[in-house]
Amino acid sequence: MHSLQVSTLRLLADIISTAVGKMEAAYERDGHLLPSLDTPFDPADSAESLRREPDVAAAIMDILAAAAQISVTVRDPSRTMVQTALAFNISSCLRVASELNVVEIIRDAPSQASHVKEIAALASVDSNLLGEILKLLATHHIFREVSPNVFANNRISSVLDKGKALIDLLTSSRDERFTGTSGFAAWVEYMTNDIFRSATCLMDAISTLQDGIVPFNLAFGTTEPLYYWMELPENAATREHFGLAMQGTVAGGDPESLFHGFDWGSLGPGSIVVDVGGGNGHSSLTIAQRYPELHVMVQDLAHTVEEARKYWHTHFVDHANRGMVEFQAHDFFTLQPVKNADIFLLRIIAHNWPDLRAIEILKHLRSAALPTTRLVIMDEIVPIAGGRTFENADIPGSAQLFAQEPLLPNWGTASAEVYLFDIVVGIDTIECILCGGVERTLDDFKELLDQAGWEMVRVHHGDRTRYSQLVAVPKV
Structure with missing residues (x-):
């Protein structure tokens, strides 16, 4: 046993050494130094973009996973538990x-x-x-x-x-601090305040098992689902903060990641992109700035749509003035009013809802879809943690990479972000911190789409973001 443990440490150390060598070679090849931890982050620094190159990104994952696994292997487990608890x-x-x-x-x-x-x-x-x-x-x-x-x-x-x-x-004022910002700080504060408050009620919600009552309800003293609660007049500031926070999910990553998946350029001029539950429409706006001949329709609840209108007139007024963007108050649990969509876009929507509710959303879109309509889902796909095989490998782009042994198949804590968000949006289809949602595996998504009348035809795993893109067409 002793020699086995030493051997494991050596294997992990070798993984780190090999990955560091790959990173050094990439930076030397391009004439850059690895950005220093001691200096402020500069997104315009060309050295930063190297981190997103597939070989460098893979090396980073290996380093993160191996370093974390070494740490928990050699450390007194009680100390690890104490630090985690705090x-x-x-x-x-x-x-x-x-x-x-x-x-x-x-x-x-x-x-x-x-x-x-x-x-x-x-x-x-x-x-x-x-x-x-x-x-x-x-x-x-x-x-x-x-x-x-x-x-x-x-x-x-x-x-x-x-x-x-x-x-x-x-x-x-506190409510005005984020106006005109990228939204990333708003996202961090939303996580460390509103989500934090809900998280403290996680055990209470699990132990009571009240139908429809989730930690958010207990933390904020309401029986309303999160998104309907935010529509109440007294919660306008929270609603605006949330909209900016969702905008920050793009700012905190690489906006180019929207284009490393579905080919938006393949759509003809005037193609209609419906941003379903789009918030202030930051994602579809980014797409429209790249492809200004696309006709965008941003759908969300009434107050949020008005905020989207303001956002577009601030950030892409030309598109609005040309009549190339519309704003429609719509609850996606009701019949979809747009019957001629080329694309239904669902960005970070499905994970907010349990299976039955997500299927309801998808069925409304399927009922309104033309035979040529495509559904693009941007969401996190939970990587497999306990094995090295998975179903549905025949779908183009779906193949999941696995880490080399002795790393965990999913790279362990290097991929922990998706599991952290799984707790934020859902523990299962009944209890969750926010509104009853759940992060899903690729197999989960395929089953969900099948039940709603859609066929998954392509998967784009994000190499610059934690979000993947799933493309589906109406089942015949």
């Missing part, structure tokens, strides 16, 4: 840093580093507590403590920069 503090502290605009305060400091007392004075909070918060984050490589109690931004912390002048952030 990990909620990192989320809590991250919210504090974002809401207090710590990144922007440091960014605008003369030396781009600030003593915690200076940060606390501008944020109007206690410097001792803020210092402890920043030390914890810096220990996890979020911020950098350059000298005792003096902090600078680094590659990780800087992604929370809202891109606005500090004076505007300090003088605007």
Whole structure:
């Protein structure tokens, strides 16, 4: 047993060494250095794009998986358990840093580093507590403590920069802080506040098993489903925040990932793309900016559609002025009114709903579909964790890669993000943190589509994003 464990460590170390060699070769080939952890993130840096090249992205996954597996193998398991049990503090502290605009305060400091007392004075909070918060984050490589109690931004912390002048952030209301931003900080704060609150009621919801009652309901004291609750007038600020947060799911990744899948350029001029449950329409707007001859229809609940109208008139007014985008108040649990769609787009929708409700949405789209209509689903596909084979491998693009042994088949914590979101949107089809949804495997999606009258014909696994794209056509 002892020699087996040593051998496993050596295999994991070799995986890391080989992957590092591949990364170094790629960066040397292109004349770049690996971006430093100590400097702010610059998305325009051409060295950053190398991370998205398939060979480099694969090497990164191997490094992340092997390093994590080595860590938990060699560490006292009780210490691992304690640290995991206390990990909620990192989320809590991250919210504090974002809401207090710590990144922007440091960014605008003369030396781009600030003593915690200076940060606390501008944020109007206690410097001792803020210092402890920043030390914890810096220990996890979020911020950098350059000298005792003096902090600078680094590659990780800087992604929370809202891109606005500090004076505007300090003088605007909480609800206005994200206006005009990419939405990524809004997304982080939504996760570390609203979702965090719901997560604390997870055990209560599982143990009570009340029909239709999920952790969100218990946390916010309502029997309404999340999206209907957000439509209430008193929750307008939350609704707007949520819309910006969903916009941030694009900003936090690579917008180009929308085009590494379904070929939007294959659609002819005037083709109708219906963005079903599209929020403020940020995804379809990105697509329309690339292909301005597409006719877009953004559908969502009434208040959200009005926010979409404002968003498009701010970010792509030309398309609106040409009459190439429409905004339609529509509940996707009712009959689909658009009968001539070339594309029905469902981006991050299916995972919000349990199977029966998701099938209901898909059936309404199938009833309205032409024989030539295609359904494009952008969502996360849960990788197989416990085996190295899967069904439906005959569907083009569906083949799932597996990590080399002794790594877990799904690369372990390197792919943990999808499982974390599985908890956010659903534990199973009854209980979940938000509204009864669930992340699905490829087989789950195929069964879902089959039951709703759609046939999956193509899969595009994302190599620049955690979202895959599934293409389906009406079953005959």
